[in-house]
Amino acid sequence: EIVMTQSPATLSVSTGERATLSCRASESVTTKLAWYQQKLGQAPRLLIYGASTRATGVPDRFSGGGSGTEFTLTIDSLQSEDFAVYYCQQYNRWPPLFGQGTKVDIK
Amino acid sequence: QIQLVQSGAEMKKPGASVRVSCKASPYFTRYGFSWLRQAPGQGLEWMGWINGYSGETHVAETFQGRLTLTRDTFTSTAYMELRRLTSDDTAVYFCARQIAAAAGPVYFYDLWGRGTLVTVSS
Numbered sequence: 001e002i003v004m005t006q007s008p009a010t011l012s013v014s015t016g017e018r019a020t021l022s023c024r025a026s027e028s029v030t031t032k033l034a035w036y037q038q039k040l041g042q043a044p045r046l047l048i049y050g051a052s053t054r055a056t057g058v059p060d061r062f063s064g065g066g067s068g069t070e071f072t073l074t075i076d077s078l079q080s081e082d083f084a085v086y087y088c089q090q091y092n093r094w095p096p097l098f099g100q101g102t103k104v105d106i107k
Numbered sequence: 108q109i110q111l112v113q114s115g116a117e118m119k120k121p122g123a124s125v126r127v128s129c130k131a132s133p134y135f136t137r138y139g140f141s142w143l144r145q146a147p148g149q150g151l152e153w154m155g156w157i158n159g160y161s162g163e164t165h166v167a168e169t170f171q172g173r174l175t176l177t178r179d180t181f182t183s184t185a186y187m188e189l190r191r192l193t194s195d196d197t198a199v200y201f202c203a204r205q206i207a208a209a210a211g212p213v214y215f216y217d218l219w220g221r222g223t224l225v226t227v228s229s
Contacts, residue, residue: 034215043201043219044151055217087151089215095167096141096213098151 002026002090006099012107013078021102023071023088032092035064035073038101039084047086048073075104109133111202111220118226124190127223129202135183136160139208141216142176142187144198151201156212157185165212192227199224 003026013019023033031051036044046055048064051071061076075082083106088099114128129140142154155166157176164176175188185202200223203216 036216043221044203044216045219046215046217049215049217089151091213091215094165094213095153096215097153100150 001095001097002029002093004088004090004097004099006086006088006102008102009100010103010105012105014107015080016077017107019075019078019082019104021073021075021086021104023066023073023099025069025071025090028068029090029092031067032090033064033066033071034089034091035062036087036089037082037084038087044087078104109218111204111218113200113202113220113223116224116226118228119192121193121227121229123192123227124188125192125196125225126186126188127200127202127225129185129187129220130183131159131185131202131204132183135178136180137206137208139205139210139212139214140178140185141203141205141212142174142185142200143203144200145222146195146198149198152198154187154200156205158208159185160208189225192225194227196225197227 005024007022033051035048038044052064063074065072085101085103087101112130117125136159138159141156157164173190178185202220204218205214
């Protein structure tokens with residue numbers, strides 16, 4: 001199985017700043033990589049698929065990049081509603097596993 | 108508004124079984140549905156997948172022999188049954204939709220249910 005590793009575990013950022021989250025796969029997943037946002041007590045929400053395509057309704061301050069084994073999620077000008085846990089998920093090979101998450105909290 | 112409606116919270120004793128439902132409409136048979144769970148304070152664990160059209164299933168090795176996925180196309184509902192529960196099964200269980208059922212069990216999820224809390228305690 002492909003192991004997904006996210007870093008850092010926690011990222012402290014001030015409102016208005018940029019946040020950059022990383023996700024590494026133990027082998028290539030090409031661009032079959034999705035990002036989700038999960039707020040406390042809520043279900044995850046799809047942000048990005050295909051490594052860089054924003055899902056419907058996702059603000060353009062969210063952007064994804066990378067291919068192969070290294071991926072990033074960038075949040076420009078962080079808003080208060082962006083403080084949450086972010087997960088990456090590979091869907092190149094069964095089983096479709098997730099990273100352990102990066103928590104973005106207020107600095 | 109399209110949504111996935113899951114059944115309510117469950118309290119079970121060790122050794123029991125739990126069945127969680129996920130109602131999805133419209134166009135149920137166009138989609139695949141995965142089940143995932145999240146233990147308190149933990150990340151997301153993928154459990155298995157069912158094709159809403161064919162009923163084909165794939166179950167993670169961790170749950171093989173203990174997890175059954177079914178669906179009822181007449182009521183547009185997917186079901187997850189987990190048997191021989193232990194305290195380690197205490198978690199929020201999510202159903203999640205993938206757009207293309209024909210893509211198979213490895214895909215991303217564009218819509219999630221709100222989750223069902225299953226508590227296993229004696």
